[in-house]
Amino acid sequence: MTIHEKSTTNLLEWRSLDDQGQPWFEGQFSLAPLALLENSDDEIGQRLLRILKTAQLINPRFLGKPNAIVAETTLEFPRNWGLGTSSTLIYMVAKWANVDPFVLQFQTLGGSAYDIACAGATAPLLYEKRKGEPILCTIDFDPPFKKNLGFVYLGKKQNSREAIDYYRNQAGDKQRQIAQITELTKALAEAKDLPTFEQALKEHETIIADNLKLEKVQDLYFSDYWGVVKSLGAWGGDFVLVTSDVDADFTRAYFADKGFEVFLTYEEMIYAELKT
Numbered sequence: 001m002t003i004h005e006k007s008t009t010n011l012l013e014w015r016s017l018d019d020q021g022q023p024w025f026e027g028q029f030s031l032a033p034l035a036l037l038e039n040s041d042d043e044i045g046q047r048l049l050r051i052l053k054t055a056q057l058i059n060p061r062f063l064g065k066p067n068a069i070v071a072e073t074t075l076e077f078p079r080n081w082g083l084g085t086s087s088t089l090i091y092m093v094a095k096w097a098n099v100d101p102f103v104l105q106f107q108t109l110g111g112s113a114y115d116i117a118c119a120g121a122t123a124p125l126l127y128e129k130r131k132g133e134p135i136l137c138t139i140d141f142d143p144p145f146k147k148n149l150g151f152v153y154l155g156k157k158q159n160s161r162e163a164i165d166y167y168r169n170q171a172g173d174k175q176r177q178i179a180q181i182t183e184l185t186k187a188l189a190e191a192k193d194l195p196t197f198e199q200a201l202k203e204h205e206t207i208i209a210d211n212l213k214l215e216k217v218q219d220l221y222f223s224d225y226w227g228v229v230k231s232l233g234a235w236g237g238d239f240v241l242v243t244s245d246v247d248a249d250f251t252r253a254y255f256a257d258k259g260f261e262v263f264l265t266y267e268e269m270i271y272a273e274l275k276t
Contacts, residue, residue, distance in 0.1 A: 001092040006068040014048065017074045024079060032066045051090060054107050055097035062097040076272065081153060081262075082238035087115035102134045126185065145194040146266045150248065151239045152229075152255050153262035154217070180207055198228045198243050205230055221258065227251075 006013075010032055016025040027045040028037040034053055036045045056062045063069075073092070077083050086109060094101035101120065105113040114127040117136045124141035127134065143149075184204045191197035208231070209216045217240055218229035227243040244251040252263040 001071065001073045001089075001096070003069060003071050003096060006070055008068040010066040011068045012052075012063065013068075013070045015070070015072045017072065018079055019075045019077055021074070031063050031069075034063060048089075051093055051104070051108050055093055055099055055104055058099040058103060058107070059097050062099070080155070082233065084115050084119060087113075088119045091116055091119035124189075126189065128182075139189055141189055143191065143197065145197065147248070148194050148227075148243055148245060149266040150242050150244065150251060151232075151264045151266075151269045152242055152260050153239050153264075154221075154260065155262075156238070177207060177211055194243060194245065201228045201230045201241070201243070222255075225254065 010030055012029040012031055012034075014025070014027045014029065015023055018024050025041055025044045025048075027041055027048065029035060029045075029049065029052070030037060034049070034056060036042070036049045052063065056064075073089065075085065079085060087105065090105050090108060091101045094104045097104075101116050102113050105111070105116045112127075112129045113134055114129075117125060117127045117134060121138075123138040125136050125138050127136045129135070181204065184200050184207075187200040188197060188204070191200060205216055205218070205228075216229075217231050218225060222229050225242075227245065230241040232239050232241055242251070242255075248263075248265050255261075255263050
């Protein structure tokens with residue numbers, strides 16, 4: 001996100017570009033008071049206005065001067081991939097407004113805010129929300145089997161807020177489930193070989209599937225797959241993590257035959273080194 005001032009007054013011009021450099025949202029806001037102008041995209045503009053107003057409530061000096069500002073955001077991946085566009089936006093606005101990004105997240109989109117931790121991360125991390133407070137620590141995660149890991153885009157965009165509401169409405173002993181997931185997370189982070197990692201993935205997927213009363217994505221779409229398929233984020237949408245003990249091209253061909261063309265290796269996803 002880039003921010004710069006113009007010579008006019010009392011105007012915030014916002015422009016959002018996709019990964020091809022094409023605008024997908026353009027809006028204008030008055031600054032005193034902060035309001036969306038009528039010639040702007042209303043639905044997206046209203047969501048952005050809510051974020052900006054909340055940041056202003058936390059820090060009243062934010063956008064408090066009637067100057068003119070141009071804000072421009074640029075995506076580094078396709079919008080429909082679901083890799084954290086909303087959380088990254090909130091993180092950047094928070095830094096711009098000089099407010100705590102976790103507080104801004106909790107007061108706007110809600111949820112655990114783990115994606116806010118990821119938006120500002122410079123290394124792998126573990127995250128939990130304890131008594132309403134975010135707790136995170138960086139870890140050394142560079143598994144020797146990383147060439148056996150990949151990510152497949154399902155193309156089934158999920159609404160994170162709806163997924164959170166759905167989870168909260170499920171019955172069950174959530175404290176026990178949290179304890180189980182915590183132990184499995186440690187096992188995943190410390191795994192030294194692929195079979196150990198895969199076993200933890202399977203157990204993790206089973207616990208979540210049983211709790212949400214939803215079928216596993218591997219059973220739904222990839223029942224004949226030789227590795228493990230693990231849901232990520234909102235269940236059943238966006239990307240899944242896959243393991244494979246054969247080469248990446250063979251694995252990519254399997255998912256392409258199933259109609260899932262977007263396959264990223266671990267290096268491509270984590271280090272953003274996409275093949276062209």
